[in-house]
Amino acid sequence: MSHTTQRHAFGAASLGIAVAIACLPVWPGPAQAQSPSQGMTRSVSAEETYRDIEQTLGLVPSFFKAFPDAGIAGAWAEFKAVQLNPQTQLSGKEKELIGLAVAAQVPCHYCVYFHTAAARLHGASEAEIREAVAMAAITRHWSTVLNGMLVDEAQFMKETDTAMAMAAAKMKGGTAPTSAKGQ
Secondary structure (H helix, E strand, O other): OOHHHHHHHHHHHHHHHHHHHHHOOOOOOOOOOOOHHHOOOOOOOHHHHHHHHHHHHOOOOHHHHOOOHHHHHHHHHHHHHHHOOOOOOOOHHHHHHHHHHHHHHOOOHHHHHHHHHHHHHOOOOHHHHHHHHHHHHHHHHHHHHHHHOOOOHHHHHHHHHHHHHHHHHHHOOOOOOHHHOOO
16 A cells, blocks of 8 residues: 555544544433423324325335434435435436446446336436446446555646646646646
8 A cells, every 4th residue: 555545544443433433422421311392302203204205205115114214314304405406416317327337336226216116207318327237337437446556646636736727727728838748
């Protein structure tokens, strides 16, 4: 493992531990959990959540039923606020194509089926679906090369920045920046 990689791994682990320790007093455990009458936000019961899921989807899918009652309200809120929300920065089609690409890499055949169907529902063509999966494969391929060959991360970032500057100049109809010429 290169010195840079070790430093990043140690830094990430240290940050994760520090965040976890800092948050311990904030996250109430089962014995510390406050009821809605104690001033915390109103909790939504599992039954209320299941009613909302059914109203939204027309049924309560088995994967939601299998989720622990203690967390179903939060899981549904996240799903609804990001994936089902038409007012996010990404379109429904973009979100589902990303979901499909990730699902293909995880791999999760349930998710591949779901995100393919949802991408089609949002207007994705078969060519867009194939391209999303191909991009996932290309990303995985180069991740394998970069990590397996222990490519220096700082050098990679410098080269990426140079290539992006050149691409931006070409997109604007200009010439390559001086720093990009001859590299």
